[in-house]
Amino acid sequence: MVRDMLRRFVGSAILAVPIILYSPLGTSLFGRELAPPLGLSPGLLGFVLTSIVVWWGGWPFVSSAWRSLRRGELTMMTLIATGILVSYLYSAAVTLGLPGEPFYDAAAMLTAFSLLGHWMEMRSRFAAGQAVEALLQLAPPTARRVRHGQEEEVPLEAVAVGDILAVRPSDTVPVDGVVTEGSSYVDESMLTGEPIPVAKGPGDEVVGGTRNQQGAFRLRATKVGADTALARIVAMVRDAQSSKAPAQRLADLAGKYLVIVALAAGVVTFAAWLVFGHQGVSFALSAAVAAIVIACPDALALATPTAITVGVGRAARAGVLFRNATVLEAAATVDTVVFDKTGTLTEGRPSVTDVIPAAGVDEAEIFRLAAAADAQSEHPLATAVVEAAKKRALAVDPPSHFEAVPGHGVQAVVGGRSVLVGNRKLLERNRIMPGLERDAERLRAEAKTALYVAADNRILGLVAVADRIRPSAKSAISALHDLGIRVLLLTGDSRATAEAVARTLGIDDVRAEVLPGEKAAEVRRLEEQGRRVAMVGDGVNDAPALAAATVGIAIGAGTDVAIETAGIILMKDDPADVPVALVLARRVHRKIKQNLFWAAIYNVIAIPLAGGALYPSLGILLKPAWAALAMSASTMTVTVNALLLRRPGHARA
Incomplete structure (x- = not known):
């Protein structure tokens, strides 16, 4: 799909060059009218080349707009297709004898620039999803199953829970399991981002998709297929990238109304110039097409999903998994972090x-x-x-x-x-x-x-x-304080033990001797005080508190219950990833606000400009082709702004 859009853009851009050269725009650029080859008239050449551009290059827009109309919907594609077809059909009518001036160049440039903008959008989404798709390729196609003391190579799909599998040096671990014999070091960087291999021996858990180093061992399969950690990570990231945040739902609603406003603006612009501006049909139609095209809410529609798609992919590479876009947006507002002690701040x-x-x-x-x-x-x-x-x-x-x-x-x-x-x-x-x-x-x-x-x-x-206490716990608390976040310790341990840990780490407040069933009540009490709470835990008794918090964060060694309840999963046993997750959420949220602001300002300025508001006083009128360029530029702006999240600096506090 991405390559197809690129092919259509390149082909349309190449054909747009002679269309522009032999158009009135080319005449104004070169100071004289250029004669087309083979004795063709400029109008006939423009019609032939633009027909290819519109019906081949612009077909994704036209076909999508038609499908939307059949469903009774007005979309961004409706605006783009309307601008392209009005420019093309009016120019064709002029070529066939209708009085006026054709603007095939507008139809061609509008198509090319729109293809460029959509190709960039699709490319950014594809790039953001590549890291996730690459994870799927980590699982080997086969595994060595051991039966009656003999090894046999079988398809990965044939492995069942309880099977004994042999893993040789440099092999990729096929499924999740527990080491039964042998020892080795396993590279888990694909899962945790941690480059140092981890020692594994009998009784230790290993994860499918990780890379064995020099030793050999056997494992008993505990999770296969869609239940493996690797498959669950991929599913979670995909769900998060395709989910809609509250800000996106608002932008989608605004976009629907903007489509109607744009079409209305085009009609009003055409009528106003024709009736009150004492201009011809060509002038009025050009202004109307420019108003329709420039108002296309592409930037508004892409402001949120592009930032979320890139941000979630970036977080996954850092070992931080967001369950959905709503969690990501909520994490950006957290002002209080509550830590469980055992297994979270301690080993x-x-x-x-x-x-x-x-x-x-x-x-x-x-x-x-x-x-x-x-x-x-x-x-x-x-x-x-x-x-x-x-x-x-x-x-x-x-x-x-x-x-x-x-x-x-x-x-x-x-x-x-x-x-x-x-x-x-x-x-x-x-x-x-x-x-x-x-x-x-x-x-x-x-x-x-x-x-x-x-x-x-x-x-x-x-x-x-x-x-x-985990080595990184103190720096994690310090990083949260740098973000202006209040930190609490919530534990069932004695007050003396809890306060000693809190003093060592610089934690602001302590709730000690709290029973498992009381943890969720403590979190709710904080939220009733107006706090936006992130609860960090790893055990079964943390699950109710994780669910009660604004955002639940399960640390890497957590139980399945805690992971299923949490909105954010940290793949490493490292509390330092808590501020990393919150910083990423804040930066994605900031990009969303920047993109929405740009999209709103763009439309406020661009629609009157395209409609000819400055023409009576300054003689400035935006041609449809330049309107298409402006629309594409706005789309590229929000896309490139979101892609800045991929820089490594955006993953650390």
């Missing part, structure tokens, strides 16, 4: 942050004994201690006795030594003086859990465990 899993040994105790000894005692515990804090010991490659002896003490910790016998790992109450229960109290208080003030480690009735030290 969502506890890890060891500090080890504080008592006097004369070796740090490695604390780790060995604590990890051995915790080895059989399923508590997340115990798991964090065991993982930390593994990272330090410490030899951990299995306990000969293990007992979990609910609400306090664990006690075990390791290498003949009686070991306790837990809170202060566990030590007091065993009549051990805790010690290291100042260190424990400091750790608690930093939102860390202090685990006491004791052996043979003696305190050995403290192991601090916490849900680590």
Whole structure:
């Protein structure tokens, strides 16, 4: 379609050159009348060439206008086709003997310039959609399915949930799944925009369309076909690009009325010049055609969708997915961002942050004994201690006795030594003086859990465990403040933990110890105060709050429930993409307002000018051909302005 429009434009532009040369416009340009070849009259040559331009080059406009009329609608194509056909048919009538002056040049130039404007519009839409279409090509056509220990290559469509698939070095992962054996690094840049490959091993999730690096592994398919992350991303971006924002619906309504106004302006202009201006039919008709053509609301109709199409495509390349245009427009008005803590501002899993040994105790000894005692515990804090010991490659002896003490910790016998790992109450229960109290208080003030480690009735030290704050969280909060946005923390954690995180990150306000069912009520309370709220979360218990907010934002590691509820999905586990999304939304919104302003100013100035308002005083009258050029220029202006969103600088705050 884009190539066809380009072919029609090039062909029409080439034919328009001799039409102009042998027209009255050519005579005025060269100071003398040029003689056509083969003894043809200027009128006959103009008729033959313009007929090709109108019925071949201008056919998309004429056919579209005809279909609209059959449906009882008046559209932009109606205006363009009216201008082309009136210019052409009147000129043909003059060639056949009607008194007057033909203006085939107007019909030819009007067709060529209109084709140019529409080709640029289609080209911008095509370019904006290319990134999305390229995603579809990432999925390989086949996969290596493993059955009875043998690999067989099968079409991708034949893969079912539960199938075991083999992925070799440099292969593209065929579908979403979980690694069952082997390990490798996987390039997920197509999904997250993050260029650094991610380590994958048994139990890790992989996404279809991502690129395996040097290792080999097998995966169990969990999502196939339209359910894969890749297919859902493409569907979401397509839906967003084709959806209509509130501003676009208003522009469409204004455009419909403007079509009627333009046709009325043409009729009034023709009648006024013919009756009151004491001008001939040619003059009056030329002014009327110019008024109809220049009033074509192409720029008004393209102001919003072009910016949205380009903006949504640009956001997708940055790992930010907008569900639809309404969400994008709402995101531009956000003045308050509410963050969930766990898994959003933090990594969502506890890890060891500090080890504080008592006097004369070796740090490695604390780790060995604590990890051995915790080895059989399923508590997340115990798991964090065991993982930390593994990272330090410490030899951990299995306990000969293990007992979990609910609400306090664990006690075990390791290498003949009686070991306790837990809170202060566990030590007091065993009549051990805790010690290291100042260190424990400091750790608690930093939102860390202090685990006491004791052996043979003696305190050995403290192991601090916490849900680590994401490295980019502080810069994300700072970027939101730079945008004039107020930031709140909404969490079910204790007030001490929540306030410690808020102090570290510079968050403005805290709502702590909030039950899952109360989060949505807190968001609604903020909105009742007149705030425009974006809720950022990742878990099932965040879904009601995401739905209640002006804009719900699901961070990359979020659950399916959170993603289905949110209006914006961040493909990376990175809170820094929250300000990126809001900046993109604001810039798209700004482009829409700029384009609508330009389209409105253009019509206010251009319609009277084309109708001949300046002719009586200044002798200025806009010819139909120049009206077509002005109309195309206005279309190009809003298109190019929207395309500026594709620059990399428009993706970051």
